[in-house]
Amino acid sequence: MVEAVIFDWGGTLTPWRSLDPVEEWTALARIAAPERPDAAERLLAAADEVWRRARVEHKSATLEEICATAGVPYELAHFADYRDFWEHATHTDPDVAPLFSQLKVAGIKVGVLSNTVWPREWHEAYFDRDGVLDMIDGAVYSSEIPWTKPAPEAFRAAADAVDVADPDRCVFVGDRLFEDVWGAGNVGMRTILVPHSEIPEDQHGHSQGTPDAVVERLAHVHDVVAGWADATV
Numbered sequence: 001m002v003e004a005v006i007f008d009w010g011g012t013l014t015p016w017r018s019l020d021p022v023e024e025w026t027a028l029a030r031i032a033a034p035e036r037p038d039a040a041e042r043l044l045a046a047a048d049e050v051w052r053r054a055r056v057e058h059k060s061a062t063l064e065e066i067c068a069t070a071g072v073p074y075e076l077a078h079f080a081d082y083r084d085f086w087e088h089a090t091h092t093d094p095d096v097a098p099l100f101s102q103l104k105v106a107g108i109k110v111g112v113l114s115n116t117v118w119p120r121e122w123h124e125a126y127f128d129r130d131g132v133l134d135m136i137d138g139a140v141y142s143s144e145i146p147w148t149k150p151a152p153e154a155f156r157a158a159a160d161a162v163d164v165a166d167p168d169r170c171v172f173v174g175d176r177l178f179e180d181v182w183g184a185g186n187v188g189m190r191t192i193l194v195p196h197s198e199i200p201e202d203q204h205g206h207s208q209g210t211p212d213a214v215v216e217r218l219a220h221v222h223d224v225v226a227g228w229a230d231a232t233v
Contacts, residue, residue, distance in 0.1 A: 113155065174194065194218060
């Protein structure tokens, strides 16, 4: 029985975008530390380290930690240019709203579990802008917990967020065979891979899971889940 479908965010609910990390952190450095010519370089190095730690040690981080490591003042007011840089990559896939609606009509909860250093407020603002926030029953952002995917604790936290006691009653949908498929499978979740992201070689992780299903569009997730539900009747 499927009680909830939980989705990855970047590369899954939002299409994958290849971005220049130097430009990303330069957008913050020129506002937060204009007197530091090496600020962008230090921010990039700090970000690389926290994402390495996320993949290898499955430990989370925040923007505040990245700034502290780089010696750059952390104030959310400094992030206007940084968020403008990311804006085009934050829009939900056109399939998301109708898919969420179908799942809700079928009595299936919708959840989100994202590896992110961003605060919850940013993600909720993007979902609200795109008209899907009210259809999400629970969300977990790694910036608020000690772990990142593929740690089992992260997936159990996501199941708790949608009020499902047993993870094997959840389906996880993601674009990565390591964090999403391998990680979710280890706690008993069924997995659906949406392979429309170009995962950089250094982000593949140490293991690759085998998904229970593969879909080329998010729109097809409902049909897969409905088929599993029919098979249990």
